[in-house]
Structure formats: C-alpha cells, structure tokens
Amino acid sequence: LRRFALADPYLKSPIAFIVRADAVDRFTSRMAIDAQSEPTIAVFRDPVMTDMVKRLIPKAKVVVLPSYDLLPERPDIDAALWTLMQAKAWTARRPNYTAVVPKGLGGELLIAYLMPGNSSEFRAFINYWLRVQLASGFNRRMVRRWIEGKPDPKRAPRWSILNNVLGKRPD
Numbered sequence: 001l002r003r004f005a006l007a008d009p010y011l012k013s014p015i016a017f018i019v020r021a022d023a024v025d026r027f028t029s030r031m032a033i034d035a036q037s038e039p040t041i042a043v044f045r046d047p048v049m050t051d052m053v054k055r056l057i058p059k060a061k062v063v064v065l066p067s068y069d070l071l072p073e074r075p076d077i078d079a080a081l082w083t084l085m086q087a088k089a090w091t092a093r094r095p096n097y098t099a100v101v102p103k104g105l106g107g108e109l110l111i112a113y114l115m116p117g118n119s120s121e122f123r124a125f126i127n128y129w130l131r132v133q134l135a136s137g138f139n140r141r142m143v144r145r146w147i148e149g150k151p152d153p154k155r156a157p158r159w160s161i162l163n164n165v166l167g168k169r170p171d
C-alpha cells in the first residue's frame with residue numbers, strides 16, 4: 001500500500017460484524033468480545049482486514065473466506081468483519097443474521113480509490129470528481145440504491161431510439 005496513492009475517501013463506515021441473530025450480545029462491545037476465549041472471525045482474502053482483526057482482537061482465530069455467502073454453511077465462524085453499510089446490505093436478505101457495531105472497538109473504515117504512486121495529476125482529478133459527486137448528491141443516491149436497495153427517485157427511463165423515436169417498446 002505504501003507504493004500507491006490513495007484518493008480522498010468516498011465512503012466512511014464504522015467497523016461492523018455480521019453475526020447470527022442469536023449471538024448479538026457477544027459482539028456489542030469490546031468488553032464482550034474480549035471476554036470470549038477465542039472468537040472465530042471471518043474476513044475476505046485481504047491482508048489489511050486480516051491484520052486489522054489481529055490488532056483489534058488479538059485472541060481471535062481468523063478465517064479467510066472468498067465470499068460471506070458461505071457464512072450460513074460455517075457454524076464454526078462467530079462473526080465476519082465488514083463495514084456497517086456492507087454488513088447491513090448483506091444481512092437485509094438474511095433474517096438469521098444481523099449487523100453489529102461494537103462499542104469501543106475502533107473508528108471508521110475509509111474506502112478510497114487506489115492508484116499508482118506517481119499519479120498526482122490523476123489523483124487530483126479523481127479528488128475533484130469525488131467532490132463534485134458529493135455536492136451533486138450522487139454518493140447518497142448510490143448508497144440508497146446499492147446498499148439500502150431503494151430505487152433512485154430522480155432516475156427517468158433511459159432514452160432510446162425504439163421508445164422515443166419509433167414509439168415501440170422492446171419485448
């Protein structure tokens with residue numbers, strides 16, 4: 001990561017866990033997590049996330065998963081680390097799971113674009129573009145659409161030759 005440049009963060013989200021609904025109380029605070037002898041925490045194949053779990057929860061056993069869709073098949077996993085927004089989106093369709101933000105565990109995770117280290121002009125352009133998107137409400141609309149699963153109320157149907165010129169509807 002030290003060889004790369006980062007754009008300004010475009011998303012900030014608290015650290016969260018995906019946990020089974022019947023195990024929420026084991027992950028509501030750092031104290032509750034520390035009281036466990038060796039919680040099994042899942043992460044994606046990502047050295048940043050693996051190291052984060054090892055720093056935050058030294059007693060944890062870390063399990064690397066290619067997808068959190070495997071969690072229901074893995075009763076040995078106590079929780080999965082993610083951002084709150086992503087955890088909420090994942091748990092929205094799985095009633096046996098919930099997203100939990102433990103008190104006292106840490107700050108926000110910052111999500112940003114990664115680019116080559118020698119790309120200062122491109123980084124400046126991306127940062128400007130991100131500020132424009134933020135001011136236009138684009139970020140909020142994308143969170144509503146992709147994380148909360150709500151349609152964009154401003155979005156009109158796409159223009160097309162079939163509809164707008166020929167008056168035909170595609171089958």
